[in-house]
Amino acid sequence: MCHVIVTCRSMLWTLLSIVVAFAELIAFMSADWLIGKAKPSNSEDVDNRTGGSQEPYHPTLGIYGRCTRISHTQLSRRDTLCGPYAENFNEIASGFWQATAIFLAVGIMILCAVAFVSVFTMCVQSIMKKSIFNVCGLLQGIAGLFLILGLILYPAGWGCQKAISYCGPYASAYKLGDCSLGWAFYTAIGGTILTFICAVFSAQAEIATSSDKVQEEIEEGKNLICLL
Secondary structure, three states: OOOOEHHHHHHHHHHHHHHHHHHHHHHHHOOOOOOOOEEOOOOOOOOOOOOEEEEEOOOEEEOOOOEEEEEOOOEEEEEEEEEEEOOHHHHHHHHHHHHHHHHHHHHHHHHHHHHHHHHHOOOOOOOOEEHHHHHHHHHHHHHHHHHHHHOOOHHHHHHHHHHHHOOOOOOOOOOOOEEEHHHHHHHHHHHHHHHHHHHHHHHHHHHHOOOOOHHHHHOOOOOOEEEE
């Protein structure tokens, strides 16, 4: 018989697992890993409302995507164009970034799988006599290692020609040059830290769902068990 067990710790672990997976996925897909050096507006580009030149803009560069602005001289406006600069895996700007993409993709797939499974932990607490929380916690720890490897290798690719075109000639491995780090990089770091927190917290979720209070509720014949 399926017993639906909901505790504060197990629910918090489930929510954190879902948040981590989405955060890493969004960061990976974003083009805001590097913020390029400011590019001045063209003299022809004039703001119709103020009559003055528009402010310089900062193009952004991701692992496989980029955002830049396209000028429309006749319409006196500019549109931001975002999309992948690499049509296939081999066109990613650096071998280090290719490795980063692989490690991050593997880690994110594991996190997404854990996030999916975590939704069902309210009803299923064990698989083949092994705690599903402990198994998921182990997988989250493994995913965190993949994410760390990807984030360590990513700065090694700052010396590629693509990064230099955005960050200037002083950009090199682990040196940003004229660029700055975007929100996607910090989100990936934050998500990695939270991944390890989830891995550790999974043990607390296991303790909460197998406590004496839960066993007492089960023995009383209750199918829905909610504990603070």
